[in-house]
Amino acid sequence: MAAGAAAIAALALLSIAYGSTVIALSDVIAALGHAAGLDGDLVPGSVGNIPVAKIIVDLRLPRTIMAICVGAGLGVIGALLQTVTRNDLADPFLFGLSSGAAAGAV
Known part of the structure; x- marks a missing residue:
């Protein structure tokens, strides 16, 4: 479990780091x-006026968290x-879940 959690954390950091701009x-x-307020300068949840930090916290972090939750x-x-x-x-075809999902997507 510890190795899996460490792998998820490392892959999440890599997912946040790599994008259209590395x-x-x-x-x-x-x-x-x-953003977590660990530096003592900012209120937790704010990133100030740092453009790179805004890209990370506002765009890439939510996308990575959503990918982890979906998986x-x-x-x-x-x-x-x-x-x-x-x-x-x-598999999902056993209960007809795939055909129901296809109908919902249409």
């Missing part, structure tokens, strides 16, 4: 520290589907 990991960590949700749903059916090879 931002150094030191800048990412500093901006997240500013965790899909993992839980997959585990529940396999547990309910007692079938290790269960």
Whole structure:
């Protein structure tokens, strides 16, 4: 569990650092520290007038957190589907979930 949590944290930092413009990991960590209020200068949640910090906190961080939440949700749903059916090879087509999702998307 500890290795998985460390891997998620490292990959989240890399996800925030790499984009259309690559931002150094030191800048990412500093901006997240500013946003968390760890430096003592700012109110927690504010990043001041630093443009790179605004890009990190306002654009890239929410996208990364959403990706982690979606991945965790899909993992839980997959585990529940396999547990309910007692079938290790269960997939969404078994209950017709894929056709319902397609109808909802249309």
